[in-house]
Amino acid sequence: MHDEASRHDEPLMIRSKIWIERNDVVVLSDWRVELLEAIDAHGSLRRAAEHLDVPYRTAWDRVKATEAALGIRLLETASGGADGGSSHLTPQAREACRRFRRVSSGVQEVLARRFQTEFHGSE
Amino acid sequence: MHDEASRHDEPLMIRSKIWIERNDVVVLSDWRVELLEAIDAHGSLRRAAEHLDVPYRTAWDRVKATEAALGIRLLETASGGADGGSSHLTPQAREACRRFRRVSSGVQEVLARRFQTEFHGSE
DNA sequence: CTGCGTTATGCTCAGCCATGCCTAACGCTC
DNA sequence: GAGCGTTAGGCATGGCTGAGCATAACGCAG
Numbered sequence: 323m324h325d326e327a328s329r330h331d332e333p334l335m336i337r338s339k340i341w342i343e344r345n346d347v348v349v350l351s352d353w354r355v356e357l358l359e360a361i362d363a364h365g366s367l368r369r370a371a372e373h374l375d376v377p378y379r380t381a382w383d384r385v386k387a388t389e390a391a392l393g394i395r396l397l398e399t400a401s402g403g404a405d406g407g408s409s410h411l412t413p414q415a416r417e418a419c420r421r422f423r424r425v426s427s428g429v430q431e432v433l434a435r436r437f438q439t440e441f442h443g444s445e
Numbered sequence: 446m447h448d449e450a451s452r453h454d455e456p457l458m459i460r461s462k463i464w465i466e467r468n469d470v471v472v473l474s475d476w477r478v479e480l481l482e483a484i485d486a487h488g489s490l491r492r493a494a495e496h497l498d499v500p501y502r503t504a505w506d507r508v509k510a511t512e513a514a515l516g517i518r519l520l521e522t523a524s525g526g527a528d529g530g531s532s533h534l535t536p537q538a539r540e541a542c543r544r545f546r547r548v549s550s551g552v553q554e555v556l557a558r559r560f561q562t563e564f565h566g567s568e
Numbered sequence: 569c570t571g572c573g574t575t576a577t578g579c580t581c582a583g584c585c586a587t588g589c590c591t592a593a594c595g596c597t598c
Numbered sequence: 599g600a601g602c603g604t605t606a607g608g609c610a611t612g613g614c615t616g617a618g619c620a621t622a623a624c625g626c627a628g
Contacts, residue, residue, distance in 0.1 A: 330516055332468045336548065339462045340556065342564070345455045368574060377617060382576070393453055399575060402625030406573030421563040425459065429552060433463065440544040441465070491604060500587060505606075522605060525595025529603025575624080580617100587612085594605080 336437035340426040349391040352426060354384055355419050358396065358411060361385075367397070367409040392418065459560035463549045472514040475549060477507055478542050481519065481534060484508075490520070490532040515541065 341351035348354075360370035371381035389396050396415040401407040411419075464474035471477075483493035494504035512519050519538040524530040534542075 330467070334465050334467050334472060337464055337466055338552075341460055342457050342560070343460055344453070344457050349457060366574070378575090379577090379618080380616065383616095386576095400625085401573090401575040401623070403574085404572095404626050406626090407575050407624075409575075425556060425559040425563050429461075429556070433548060433552070436548040437465070440548050489604075501605090502588075502607090503586065506586090509606095520605095523595085524593070524603090524605040526604085527596045527602095529596090530594075530605050532605075569628105571628085572626095573624105576622085578619105578621085580619085582615105582617085584615085585613095587610105589608105589610085591608085592606080594603105596603105597601085598599100 334437075334441055336433050338430055338433055340429065342422070344391065347391055348387070350388060350418065350422050352422075354388050355422050357381060357384060358388075358415055358419055361397070361409050362411045362416070365408050365410060367399070370409075394418070457560075457564055459556050461553055461556055463552065465545070467514065470514055471510070473511060473541065473545055475545075477511050478545050480504060480507060481511075481538055481542055484520070484532050485534045485539070488531050488533060490522075493532075517541070 339352065342349045357370060357374060357376075360373050361367055364370045364373060367381060367385070368378050371378045374381070385396060394414045395412055396418075397409050398412055399407065399409045462475065464477075465472045480493060480497060480499075483496050484490055487493045487496060490504060490508065491501050494501045497504070508519060517537045518535055519541075520532045521535055522530065522532045
């Protein structure tokens, strides 16, 4: 033990995660919303995945899991064509993202401010 | 696939985690603070562990990890004696808990209120 | 009809982490 | 000194998750 990997030269950081679940399974999370927004921005699941530096397989899994948990269709996809294919968000997907953003907005900033006050960036 | 475990009869729930880390290792978290407070309340690591329904081994590991990451001594322990032994928080441990509580206080309530507004308890 | 890039999905494997089991030391009581 | 309950820690194991690999289908361009 005592690998001493926790060197004390780096500063402390406050972090947080926010998600929605049902029956102990994740329905929506900040990361998943990021993924959906990246898909929307790139028009492609594959490009979104590599933009977030996560395997395509993983990204696809999460989208499917989210669709199942949320019970709504999130993507309108097309395979084949000049560009190989595409993925776009459904209106309900965009609405879900917006709602989630409204729920979680500002929390990290509040935490960062309080953290600064209590731990003043060191310990 | 499609194990259909995500039945839609149960309501959605908003959840969150808050923690402090350094160099990607957890230094303090809401769960760890709970553990420390339970130790303080019971005067024993073992009783705190079973109160939180977690193996003693795990609880002890987390305390040690927290001490290492935080760089301060958290427990004053004694083994042997009439009661078998005891664990009590050091003043610095209590101070760390208080600070963390001040940082994270109220967040869950705010999220719950917003969540209620956006998803009104269903979907 | 061949090639290309994307969607879609199954399968395997490795790594991590929690859990559990075991042992030792301690110090009080009887 | 035997017993008890607690702290302290080593070690094995099992399960879950992510990552990687493989494959098929699709539809347009050339």
